[in-house]
Amino acid sequence: MSDSNRRKRFVKRNGEKGSIEELKRGILDNDRGQLAKAITLIESNKGQHYENGQKLLQELLPFTGNSLRIGITGVPGAGKSTFIESFGEHLCNLGYRVAVLAIDPSSTVSGGSILGDKTRMEKLARNPNAFVRPSPTAGTLGGVHRKTKETMLLCEAAGYDIVIIETVGVGQSEVVVREMVDFFLLLVITGAGDELQGMKKGIIELADALVVNKADGENQALAKKTRRELNQILHFLQPATKGWSTRAYTCSALENIGIDKLWDTIQRFEADTKKSGVFSERRMQQTQEWFYSMLKDRVLNEFFQNSAIKKELPRWEESILNEEYTSTKAVESLMKIYNDQ
């Protein structure tokens, strides 16, 4: 190796190491600029950036896990952004530091809600105790979730007391968010008595609280009726969290009514589950399940991205749909192709 090359490598190495050290210090000192930079690394799919992001995360791991993690979902139109803004402001006023991460992998489907959210949450984003970050919308669903979970860990290392993860109540997203958070809140609104008809199956049973938003003005009586109906249903369903009884509440994010009571409920949830051990049990289980789901995703991804499989799969799928072959036969043939390479 020439002297000049050796020097270049030395500088580069040092530069990288210095940069990770710098980011680490910055995050631990709650420098928002450094936090934002670190999130960009975590979100990057480029080799070196990705690797640096992972190294940084590894360094910060001992400083994570100390926030209360809250997931919020709801159908489009339930007023999630307004609610989170009100709720976030309330928490900031109480002296908490609040990070808000928004997942919207289906932004093309739900029609540009990302832009809307960004605009609407600007007030909260300007609060010195708040940190608002829209999610990456590119990449696979699994990738988006990895990035969100790792961003949550960075926010925890930066000392945020409460991390709110927002997701739209359609698709697979809310199940994955449920597996990242301690408390899961489902936001609904009143309608023609059929509020939940449009919601994904089983979503109620993921929630630790159902909140009927927009309980203001003329809508108040209807909101209360919806709350009663929801409580009736909840009576028949299994609660999402052992020992906790999921109930329905009303609130008006617009008029800031019921937000304080909801926060009391969440605090009671935290105290109860920490006392019973359910809180830490769930965290442990989440870590384990997260690991296995990442591992499985990766193994399956390697298989389905394999060029021979990509070439052969459509032919076998078609022959099965045409009832020319049994699924067992097709699976065996594809495994042989994969293993014989």
Add this chain to the structure above:
Amino acid sequence: MSDSNRRKRFVKRNGEKGSIEELKRGILDNDRGQLAKAITLIESNKGQHYENGQKLLQELLPFTGNSLRIGITGVPGAGKSTFIESFGEHLCNLGYRVAVLAIDPSSTVSGGSILGDKTRMEKLARNPNAFVRPSPTAGTLGGVHRKTKETMLLCEAAGYDIVIIETVGVGQSEVVVREMVDFFLLLVITGAGDELQGMKKGIIELADALVVNKADGENQALAKKTRRELNQILHFLQPATKGWSTRAYTCSALENIGIDKLWDTIQRFEADTKKSGVFSERRMQQTQEWFYSMLKDRVLNEFFQNSAIKKELPRWEESILNEEYTSTKAVESLMKIYNDQ
């Protein structure tokens, strides 16, 4: 190759082929003995038996798909066996040929219900129009389901008009059964108004009908009350089948009340969904999903059964739970170990 070897091979080949041909003819002629033999092949994990079973299934594939497939689930104690016996007898009396397959992968958990079921369904099993087969209880969950699905296909080739698949309402089993059948029935009983508290999350939303069994004697009023409550809940949930409205019904399998009405409902379901195209759409989708789920199971199984992975995995899992490493780091390390072999 010596003459004697060649002859041996010829005989063996012919013997096998003859035997598969014989089974095929037997099944198409509705010879129950041959059907039972074929199911034993399908259920076997031994190389040659398994292969012959698969060859036979391949041959019979064009003769499958013509039955109405009904899944029945319910908590232990809901009276599934008594219900299926009554229901099956009713169908046999109407001139239908009925096959009943029971899945109970958790027999060790639920405490010997297999033996109980077998005894209780003996009356139906003696009916010349019925065929009752308990499921294989050994093997992985995925394996049990493959065998059940393939047994269902054999029964269809043997000309059974209705195939009933019974499963206990705990664990993963009922989700997989829902994906095998056209109509899914959830059997419940009255209790302290909390009938569903013990049930698995989301199970109501898999069902095309909820049936409150044991609506006889003093229990009748309570059963009707439960039916009303269930209908209220159903109003808020998404139906399992597009265009069909899932409702609750009462019946008494013991006193044979309400069974006829339930069959009318199922026939209406079949007629409606066949007319709307939902029936064949679902069959197509089920075939496709079945294929992909088998393929994924197989790919993951190869990974997790790999000896290097089996050796390294526990160590990595522990280090993640101890927060020594990020999941991403562990996944990458394991993939490297797997791919470098």
